[in-house]
Amino acid sequence: MTKDNAAISDVLIIGGGAAGLSAAQMLGRCRRSVTVVDSDQPRNAPAKGVHGFLSRDGVKPGELLAIGRAEAEQYGVTILRGEVRAAGGDLQQGFEVRLDDGTRLRGRRLLVATGLVDELPAIPGLRERWGKDVLHCPFCHGWEVRDQVIGILGNGAWSVHQALLFRQWSSNVTLFLNNRTVPSQAEAEQLSARGIRVVKGHVESLRVEQDNLRGVALAGGPEFAVDAVVVGPEAHVRLDAFFCPGPDSLCPSHGRGNLP
Ligand SMILES: Cc1cc2nc3c(=O)[nH]c(=O)nc-3n(C[C@H](O)[C@H](O)[C@H](O)COP(=O)(O)OP(=O)(O)OC[C@H]3O[C@@H](n4cnc5c(N)ncnc54)[C@H](O)[C@@H]3O)c2cc1C
Incomplete structure (x- = not known):
């Protein structure tokens, strides 16, 4: 069953790793409405600890992200667990993504922070x-x-x-x-x-x-x-769920994305 989320966020963020959450936190502080969709597979998941990050040296990758999610949520950011399977849109009409469970979300802007494989x-x-x-x-x-x-x-x-x-x-x-x-x-x-x-x-x-x-x-x-x-x-950019080089893709030269 398709679940449509009628509300439109100022910014939809695909990926709630360090990059997506940093953006979400700052956008939240800028009083933007933000929705983050994250499939919880950060690149550094197998590592025991994160190093070289002042004040949090050695923190477990999952713990760092839990802190980041809590910080972003303080500013009204909505964080959803799920995988974006399709995305499309443009600056005039806004953007829409479809999750693996059929949920559709809309945003005036789309920020892709899906990391690397x-x-x-x-x-x-x-x-x-x-x-x-x-x-x-x-x-x-x-x-x-x-x-x-x-x-x-x-x-x-x-x-x-x-x-x-x-x-x-x-x-x-x-x-x-x-x-x-x-x-x-x-x-x-x-x-x-x-x-x-x-x-x-x-x-x-x-x-x-x-x-x-x-x-x-x-x-x-x-x-x-x-x-x-x-x-x-x-290292490859992780976009294959919704990005394929061709007219139906979300690539910059084709524009519209692969939403049916
Ligand atoms: C083994 C290892 C150890 C590392 N150790 C360190 C370290 O000690 N210190 C350091 O500074 N850096 C370290 N790094 C680098 C660090 O992991 C990356 O710089 C960091 O994870 C990048 O953050 P990111 O948000 O861009 O991507 P990621 O952390 O990979 O997060 C991307 C998120 O997007 C989600 N996502 C992807 N596709 C979709 C989709 N279609 N729909 C929804 N969600 C999606 C993923 O599930 C993931 O949660 C390490 C890297 C590796 C591989």
Whole structure:
């Protein structure tokens, strides 16, 4: 059954992560009527704590968002749990979204804060350890793995940069080229100057024991003991629920969205 919410908000926000809630809080303070729709899958959900956020260092991701929701609600913001499946409209007519349960909501403006999806290499064990001891950001989690044995999983040109960065947190860093990363001559010299070991070959799997990462196994080759693996994921904007490149999409060049 379709549920129509006749009231029109000044701003509809898709996504109630850090970005959507920050916008909601400020818009609420600006005395705008705001509705946030959130499917509760923030990018950092697997992480134990959020770091580098002054005054809340180490807070659990879910706790941070609960505080953010309460702050926004103080200013009259409405926050709904649900997934937007279709969206459309324009500045003249306003915007409308349809949720997974059929609810339709309207807004004079639409703010899309749906975040990113991290695409990880298809290596057994990697996804399960993501945000725990498979990491990407030294500023978020470098301190937690300081002085540990860190393996950088080659996944393109970015991996050399990650290896050089993580060397700040540990003197035991190995770059596994994984047939995906080819350091230039200058990069090879930088890696060598910082004592970063470079290992050729294809990474086949990760070894996990008792909920701890233990090793990186090469195809047909040796296994290397590690405490943590660093990988640069391919990050994609999370719009596929209601954005497809074509005349029915909400993309800037097509305009109207995919609402029937
Ligand atoms: C493992 C990991 C650890 C990290 N650690 C840190 C850290 O320690 N410190 C730090 O500063 N940063 C950290 N980051 C980065 C941080 O997670 C992001 O910067 C932050 O989450 C971005 O916020 P956002 O609101 O843009 O997106 P998100 O947090 O991903 O929130 C987007 C929200 O939109 C919702 N959504 C998406 N599509 C729809 C839809 N169609 N309908 C309704 N809702 C939808 C999602 O469910 C989600 O709740 C980390 C990232 C990762 C991956």
